[in-house]
Amino acid sequence: MTDTIDSLCKNCLRCVQSCPGQVITKVANAEYKRLGNSYWTPDIIRRQWFQAETGRIPVSGAGYGGPFSGPGFDDMWTDMSEIVRPTRDGIHGREYINTVVDLGRSLRYLRFDAAGHVVGDAPKKIEIPIPIILKDLPLGSLSESVFLAMAEAAQAMDTFMIAPVKEWKPYLEPYKAHLIPLLTEAEIDTHGELIRGVRIIEIQLSDETAARLSRIRAAYPDVLIMVRVRLGERSGEEVLALTRAGADILHLCADRDGNVESGNGPRFVKDVVRSVHMRLVEAGCRNEITLFASGGIAMAEHVAKSIIVGADAVALDIPLLLALECRLCFRCEAGLSCPVEVENIHPEWGKSRILNLIAAWRNQLIEVLGAMGIREIRRLRGEVGRAMFFDDLERETFGRLFGKRKKRESVGN
Numbered sequence: 351m352t353d354t355i356d357s358l359c360k361n362c363l364r365c366v367q368s369c370p371g372q373v374i375t376k377v378a379n380a381e382y383k384r385l386g387n388s389y390w391t392p393d394i395i396r397r398q399w400f401q402a403e404t405g406r407i408p409v410s411g412a413g414y415g416g417p418f419s420g421p422g423f424d425d426m427w428t429d430m431s432e433i434v435r436p437t438r439d440g441i442h443g444r445e446y447i448n449t450v451v452d453l454g455r456s457l458r459y460l461r462f463d464a465a466g467h468v469v470g471d472a473p474k475k476i477e478i479p480i481p482i483i484l485k486d487l488p489l490g491s492l493s494e495s496v497f498l499a500m501a502e503a504a505q506a507m508d509t510f511m512i513a514p515v516k517e518w519k520p521y522l523e524p525y526k527a528h529l530i531p532l533l534t535e536a537e538i539d540t541h542g543e544l545i546r547g548v549r550i551i552e553i554q555l556s557d558e559t560a561a562r563l564s565r566i567r568a569a570y571p572d573v574l575i576m577v578r579v580r581l582g583e584r585s586g587e588e589v590l591a592l593t594r595a596g597a598d599i600l601h602l603c604a605d606r607d608g609n610v611e612s613g614n615g616p617r618f619v620k621d622v623v624r625s626v627h628m629r630l631v632e633a634g635c636r637n638e639i640t641l642f643a644s645g646g647i648a649m650a651e652h653v654a655k656s657i658i659v660g661a662d663a664v665a666l667d668i669p670l671l672l673a674l675e676c677r678l679c680f681r682c683e684a685g686l687s688c689p690v691e692v693e694n695i696h697p698e699w700g701k702s703r704i705l706n707l708i709a710a711w712r713n714q715l716i717e718v719l720g721a722m723g724i725r726e727i728r729r730l731r732g733e734v735g736r737a738m739f740f741d742d743l744e745r746e747t748f749g750r751l752f753g754k755r756k757k758r759e760s761v762g763n
């Protein structure tokens with residue numbers, strides 16, 4: 351039998367049509383269809399593999415063949431009103447589009463003394479060139495090589511990687527300027543030296559966190575304090591309390607499929623981030639704090655959509671594993687061996703795959719910003735006027751004309 355050279359196939363189906371004996375058929379590989387789950391679909395996984403391999407934006411061909419609405423991020427559309435303007439070309443440098451974001455608190459107002467000099471110190475801020483940091487991975491066949499690949503990628507991009515303190519080993523020391531240790535409150539007391547050597551720490555939220563923030567700040571005045579908030583029904587009030595208590599950054603986490611548990615069934619991360627953002631806007635303190643969103647961010651467009659609903663930036667997890675050729679088979683969660691041996695990657699190879707993926711995502715972000723006529727990612731935050739939401743359109747316009755047409759499905763398993 352001749353090698354079918356599947357890797358070179360362009361899917362033109364000429365072999366099927368021209369075979370004189372009509373013995374050739376072509377079907378989707380059953381293993382491909384089993385990749386991932388209902389949220390991390392085979393198509394999403396395949397696209398991340400392509401971007402990690404090539405650093406290029408996946409092009410699906412002429413026109414869009416998919417549905418125009420769906421669950422999760424798919425019930426939201428971004429403004430493309432400026433897409434026809436050739437000068438709006440950020441990728442090829444005809445126009446500068448800025449993707450830098452600031453991490454840390456901002457002052458609500460300036461105070462001046464009698465001589466007109468500003469009173470008090472400005473809060474400490476850190477700039478990162480892309481609105482993305484690398485999050486600790488929720489699953490995976492992990493090893494020193496995987497952590498090294500992520501740390502090197504974070505350093506190369508001048509952004510950050512979150513590393514649980516139990517994974518903190520001497521080989522990560524050279525990267526600590528780009529690492530965020532994730533600690534429980536009990537671990538803060540026992541890791542003073544580590545905390546003094548980094549620029550940001552992340553604390554797991556507990557009932558005591560808001561009350562202890564000022565003590566932690568006094569002990570580590572040069573370190574930005576990020577708090578990890580698992581999104582739920584009380585998130586709006588928790589976030590408001592932490593903002594008032596002086597946290598610098600809040601990390602709003604949904605589960606890996608973007609779901610958030612609530613009394614009325616799961617809500618999707620973008621809807622919860624939007625309500626948390628609005629809670630801070632209503633309280634008049636949204637500009638004082640930086641918000642990260644994570645969970646369910648599977649494609650470049652999800653970064654832009656997360657920012658439109660109110661996040662300043664996102665923390666990526668599963669796409670990083672996909673960049674390392676993970677198949678999302680979930681065998682590692684059951685303690686079984688990894689079919690692609692993710693744990694045995696070469697760190698340099700892993701780093702280059704992660705850089706490729708995020709470079710392709712950044713280019714898509716610039717395309718989306720250019721299509722909206724926005725030249726500054728910081729201006730996109732909370733700009734819901736640059737997007738349309740299925741629920742809003744149904745409620746305000748089409749529902750009145752046609753009745754309720756489509757029930758939204760939940761996302762993930």
Ligand code: SF4
Pocket residue numbers: 489490491671675676677678679680681682683686687688689690691692
């Ligand atoms: S391929 Fe499967 S076993 Fe390997 S890291 Fe990915 S989910 Fe885990």
